[in-house]
Amino acid sequence: MLRNSELQGMRIPGVADKIITTLFADDTTVYLSKHDSFESLQTILDKWCQVSGAKFNVPKTEIIPVGTTQYRKDFYDERRMGPHQTPIADNIHILKDGEAARILGGWVGNKTNHGAPWARIVEKIEASLKRWNRTYPTMEGRRLIVQMIVGGMTQYLTKIQGMPIDIETHLTKIIRTFMWNGESTPSIALDTLMKPKPSGGMNLLHLKARNEAIELTNLGEGTPHTVPTEVVP
Numbered sequence: 090m091l092r093n094s095e096l097q098g099m100r101i102p103g104v105a106d107k108i109i110t111t112l113f114a115d116d117t118t119v120y121l122s123k124h125d126s127f128e129s130l131q132t133i134l135d136k137w138c139q140v141s142g143a144k145f146n147v148p149k150t151e152i153i154p155v156g157t158t159q160y161r162k163d164f165y166d167e168r169r170m171g172p173h174q175t176p177i178a179d180n181i182h183i184l185k186d187g188e189a190a191r192i193l194g195g196w197v198g199n200k201t202n203h204g205a206p207w208a209r210i211v212e213k214i215e216a217s218l219k220r221w222n223r224t225y226p227t228m229e230g231r232r233l234i235v236q237m238i239v240g241g242m243t244q245y246l247t248k249i250q251g252m253p254i255d256i257e258t259h260l261t262k263i264i265r266t267f268m269w270n271g272e273s274t275p276s277i278a279l280d281t282l283m284k285p286k287p288s289g290g291m292n293l294l295h296l297k298a299r300n301e302a303i304e305l306t307n308l309g310e311g312t313p314h315t316v317p318t319e320v321v322p
Contacts, residue, residue, distance in 0.1 A: 090133050097122035099155075116193055117145075123156070123170045127177050151190040152183045153198060161186060161199060195249045206246065207256045214242055214260070218267045231268050232282075232293050239264055240294050248307070252300050261296050268293065 091110045098109035099120040111118045119130060138144055154164040165183050168176040177183065184190055189198035189206070196206040217238050226234060239260060243252065261279070268282065269275040283298075284290025 090137055091119065091130075094129070094133055096125045096129060096133075098125070113193060118192055121170065123160070125170065126174060127170060128175055147178075147180060150181045152177065152181060153190055154183065155199075158186075193249075194245055203250065204253045204256060206250070207253065210242055210246065211256065211259065211263075214239055215263060217242075218263065222267065222270065228268070228291065232291050235264050235267060235294050239296070240299065243296075244299075244303070247300055247303050251304065252296075257296055257300060264294065264296070 094109075096109060098107040099122065100107055108120045110120065121127070121130065134145055154161040156164075164170060165185055168179075168183060184198055186200040187198070187202070189196040189201040218234070221234050221238070243260065246252070265275065265279045268279070279293070281289065282291045282293040283295040284292075286292050
């Protein structure tokens with residue numbers, strides 16, 4: 090119904106099809122032109138809900154204005170996409186510059202702090218490593234834990250948005266501290282531990298190399314490794 094509607098959606102020069110919606114499990118993202126009516130979208134969704142018995146969680150609905158700084162400001166202040174449209178209901182959150190919405194695990198917004206989404210992940214990593222440390226793991230055990238916890242918890246967000254350098258540096262320090270159980274003067278340099286075993290290392294997770302490999306993979310797939318801070322049509 091969305092794709093067959095009169096909603097214009099977003100157009101990309103040189104691409105025949107309009108971008109109108111992406112759906113994954115219970116996550117629905119709709120792309121509207123400033124010429125589209127939010128009421129028209131609601132009418133389509135309400136009709137679909139009546140037929141299917143489903144229900145959209147309106148309090149979780151978020152709108153990210155896309156366009157010039159002035160357009161975004163007017164959108165937020167007046168709560169409408171165009172000057173002659175009905176204001177959007179107050180229970181639907183419109184994001185200001187600096188705010189980000191989570192879409193399929195990624196954080197998207199205008200002029201956002203790309204380090205902010207990492208704060209919670211870093212906290213979870215630190216808490217998890219602290220628990221594991223109480224089990225007195227061996228060096229090999231610590232290597233496997235680092236791979237599972239630090240590598241596992243950071244790979245997806247790095248893949249879709251990239252990891253800021255300061256976060257990469259901070260996590261590398263966390264790995265060093267965990268591997269040597271807090272010793273201030275480790276007997277073996279971290280760079281040595283990151284080398285392959287035939288070269289005298291432990292094949293410890295090399296975060297910088299892993300991140301660079303992900304970036305190269307993204308370039309090969311033609312997908313950006315970071316979300317733009319501002320999109321102007």
